[in-house]
Amino acid sequence: MYYSQEFFINDTSVTNLLIPDSVSKVGDYTFLNWYFLTSITIPNSVTSIGDSAFKGCDHLTNIILGSGLQSIGGGAFEGCTQMVRIKSYATTAPTIVSTTFKGLSDDVILNVPCGYGSVYENAAYWHRFDIQEDLMYDFSVRPQDPSRGSVQILNAPSCDNYEAQIQANAYHDYYFARWSDGNTDNPRYIVVMQDVNLEAIFLAEGETEGIGDVEEGELSVWANDGRIYVAVDAAAGLETSVEVYDMKGCKVATMNTGEESPLLPKGVYLVKVGDLPARRVVVMR
Numbered sequence: 227m228y229y230s231q232e233f234f235i236n237d238t239s240v241t242n243l244l245i246p247d248s249v250s251k252v253g254d255y256t257f258l259n260w261y262f263l264t265s266i267t268i269p270n271s272v273t274s275i276g277d278s279a280f281k282g283c284d285h286l287t288n289i290i291l292g293s294g295l296q297s298i299g300g301g302a303f304e305g306c307t308q309m310v311r312i313k314s315y316a317t318t319a320p321t322i323v324s325t326t327f328k329g330l331s332d333d334v335i336l337n338v339p340c341g342y343g344s345v346y347e348n349a350a351y352w353h354r355f356d357i358q359e360d361l362m363y364d365f366s367v368r369p370q371d372p373s374r375g376s377v378q379i380l381n382a383p384s385c386d387n388y389e390a391q392i393q394a395n396a397y398h399d400y401y402f403a404r405w406s407d408g409n410t411d412n413p414r415y416i417v418v419m420q421d422v423n424l425e426a427i428f429l430a431e432g433e434t435e436g437i438g439d440v441e442e443g444e445l446s447v448w449a450n451d452g453r454i455y456v457a458v459d460a461a462a463g464l465e466t467s468v469e470v471y472d473m474k475g476c477k478v479a480t481m482n483t484g485e486e487s488p489l490l491p492k493g494v495y496l497v498k499v500g501d502l503p504a505r506r507v508v509v510m511r
Contacts, residue, residue, distance in 0.1 A: 247271050252279045254299065261285060270294045270315070275302050284308060290315070297321040304328040312355065313337040315362055319349035326351065337362070340385035359385045364421040367392050374400040374428035383418040390416045394426035403429045404508060408473060408494035429510070447497050449507045454479070454487040456499055466500035 239262050245252065247269045254276035257263065263283045268275070270292035277299035280286065286306040293315040300323045303309070309330050314320070317339055327334075336355035338346050343359045346352040361384065367377045380391040393413040394402040404410045406425040416422060446457045456468050470479035470487055473494050479487045483499065496504045 241265070243267070245269055245272065252276055254278060255281075258282060265289065268292045268295060273297075275299060277301055278304065281305055287311070289313070291320065293317070295320045298326050299323070300325045301328065302326050303330065306330060309334050311335045311337065313360070313362070314346075315339065317342050317345065319346045319352050322351050324351060327354075332356070361385060361388065361418060363418055364423065365390065365418055366422070367424045367426070369394070370406065370425040370427050373397075374430075375402065375426060377426050380413060383416075388418050390418050390422075392416065392424070394428070396428050399431055400428045401431060403427045403510065404494065408506065408508070410493055447499065447505045447507060449495075449509045452489045452492075452509055454490065454495065454497060454507055454509065456481075456483045456485075456497065458483045469498045471496040471498065471504075 240260070241262050242265045243257070243263055244267045248271065249269065250271055250273055252268070252272060252275045255278050256276065257280050258278055259282040260280070261282075261284065263280070263286050265288040266280065266286065267290045271294060272292055273294050273296045275295070275298045278301040279299065281301045281304045283303075283306050285308055286303070287308050287310045289303070289309070289312050291312065291314040295314070295316050296318075298320050304325055305328070307329050312334060314336065332354050334355050336346065336352065336357045337360040338357060339362050340359045343357050346357050363383070365383055367379060369375050369377050375394060375396040378393045378395065380393055381387070381389065383390040391413055394405075396402050402412050404427050405414065406427065448455055454470055466483055468481045468483055468485075469477055470490075472478050473496070478490065478495070481487055490509045492510055493508075495507050495509060497507055498504045
């Protein structure tokens with residue numbers, strides 16, 4: 227399947243181009259002289275980029291090449307003089323020719339997967355770039371509300387050490403509650419083996435929060451002062467048993483609807499009410 231220019235005939239003002247996963251080949255001249263393009267993402271499904279496919283895209287600064295790419299034609303990125311970074315996920319360097327990147331600076335950074343720097347250094351015409359091995363994962367951490375606190379990356383992940391260390395720092399009158407995935411460790415260590423995008427959740431002193439405080443029909447689930455509560459309307463016939471699990475899957479409490487749980491440590495819990503889907507609740511102390 228070709229990614230035809232006709233598909234975007236009225237969309238040449240696109241700046242950030244994400245080619246669909248359904249595409250297997252970018253044809254010759256497809257995006258010739260698309261002046262407004264600043265970034266391009268080529269999916270893993272694409273195996274080849276044709277001649278002059280992106281020639282003359284002189285505002286292009288960043289491109290991402292998928293892991294399935296095998297060849298890039300002559301002049302494909304010729305004249306893309308503003309290029310700053312090329313990120314290639316392919317562990318075999320795609321075949322290129324002398325004109326594929328004609329006009330680009332030798333200072334362009336070429337990020338390749340950890341352990342594959344030598345593959346590109348020994349491949350024709352790739353060695354001209356500044357080749358840097360990279361984990362190739364998106365790693366970002368930030369506060370959900372920057373007015374309540376900040377986040378530090380104490381140790382960034384690298385090819386030499388996949389472990390990252392992050393820390394949330396609350397401002398005066400606030401406290402750190404959890405990360406957006408429910409984890410409450412602070413500082414926190416993460417082994418980065420996939421994309422990681424986390425937010426730090428800060429609450430005001432005395433404020434509590436429930437993830438998925440749910441009201442479904444006549445059923446409500448919430449947490450307050452270190453305990454979990456499940457309330458139902460008896461007339462709705464929802465009285466049933468309740469099981470509470472920690473995030474390791476261990477059952478920590480059993481009760482009935484209308485009762486409160488025992489006092490629980492601060493953290494994230496799964497609440498299973500009868501045959502209904504489990505709900506996540508954050509317990510604060």
